[in-house]
Amino acid sequence: MRSPPIRVRVPPPPAARADISDRRSFDEALAITAAAKARFPDAPDDVYQRGRRLVVESIQCGVTAMRAHVEVDRTVGLCCLDVAVRLKREFAAACDVQIAVFAQDPLFDHEGDEAPGENYALLDQAAQHPAVSAVGSAPYVERTPAQADQNVALILSLAAARGLLADLHIDYNVRAAAPPLIHAVLAHMDRLRWSAARGAVALGHATRYSLFTAAEWADLRAAVGARAVAFVALPQSDLYMMGRPADASRLAPRGTLPVPYMAARGFAVALGVNNVGNAFTPQGSVDPLALCPLGVAVYQDATDATCDTLLVRRLLPHFAGFYNLIDSGASRRTPRLLSASARRTRACAYASATPPTSCCCTGRHPCAPRCSARPTSARRSAGAWSRARAARRSRRAEHAVQAS
Secondary structure (H helix, E strand, C coil), rough: CCCCCCCECCCCHHHHCCCCCCCHHHHHHHHHHHHHHHCHHHHHHHHHHHHHHHCCCHHCCCCCEEEEEEECCCCEEEEHHHHHHHHHHHHCCCCCCEEEEEEECCCCCCCCCCCCCHHHHHHHHHHHCCCCCEECCCCHHCHHHHHHHHHHHHHHHHHHCCCCCEEEEEEECCCCCCCCHHHHHHHHHHHHCCCHHCEEEEEEEEEHHHCCCHHHHHHHHHHHCCCCCEEEECHHHHHHHHCCCCCCCCCCCCCCCCCCHHHHCCCCCCCCCCCCCCCCCCCCCCHHHHHHHHHHHCCCCCCCHHHHHHHHCCHHHHHHCCCCCCCCHHHHHHHHHHHHHHHHHCCCCCCCCCCCCCCCCCCCCCCCCCCCCHHHHHHHHHHHHHHHHHHHHHHHHHHHHHHC
């Protein structure tokens, strides 16, 4: 039995995550990623090591197939593709790494252009590599609706010409006034006579559809019909990026208390686990630290200050008296327990739940030496623990590869 495939990208280099600011906007995310990608061609070994770690950790979690989105554009050239091909071959016995060459940047250089630019030429070149299985893009980054439509047409035509699967990230917004691009996708599929024999066209994100009424969903289902279309929800990105209010004086409706917002204003507030495994909360873990990466998405905030808040370093001690824990001695243990947890996870809360495997601030393992987000006194003991654990996991993955 094969585990469900996952969609992955090589994480950005260290400085990219350190530049996350209080704005936390979509444009900021694109700008940070672009700045990080500019360093890729000069550091292929770094890209390989981070990509390899991602594949190894996925295998340890039982993943046997993944679609790896490999960005191709004038900034990175084909360096990411070279790394992906190397990883695909290295782990062929343990995991089917399906390479999708992907244009995250616009295919058109300028707003008035009618013909695609250098990014498309590079994508076409990458699509000819024999190790590539799919080609895709993000039409929403184009400057005009007409160019977004042309983006879709170019990708589907390229996929058909090269015998590849198609993967589009579309309608990545929650604006009711934005017309969905799905109908253009279906029209271009019909023009190309796209059949199921070519494989399904994957449509990722598509968060605009979360605003659909029941009637609109029925219309979409009828429009799709029997066409080979597969929708892919990507909630980790979607929850973090979508639904941010344009008015900074208002908070996004999240259905739970805005803990970082309240903590910053002096409220005594904490995150807590409750009702695990009953009708009110049939999901989730008993691990309180698992709330930290969840909180980053829920509160759409990945700054160091919020990560500290989500780790309840400054919050839980306020509740010792509230829960009548002072006399029991639990209040004296709490700071030490929190300190121990923080040594493993401070400023890395959103990397992983138990415990993190990459650091938001440095790109290294959160407990690795020289992690600038952690105090010097915490680096030595936690670093030794972390490196030993990472070595064990790496050995197990290597053994799994050899056994296969």
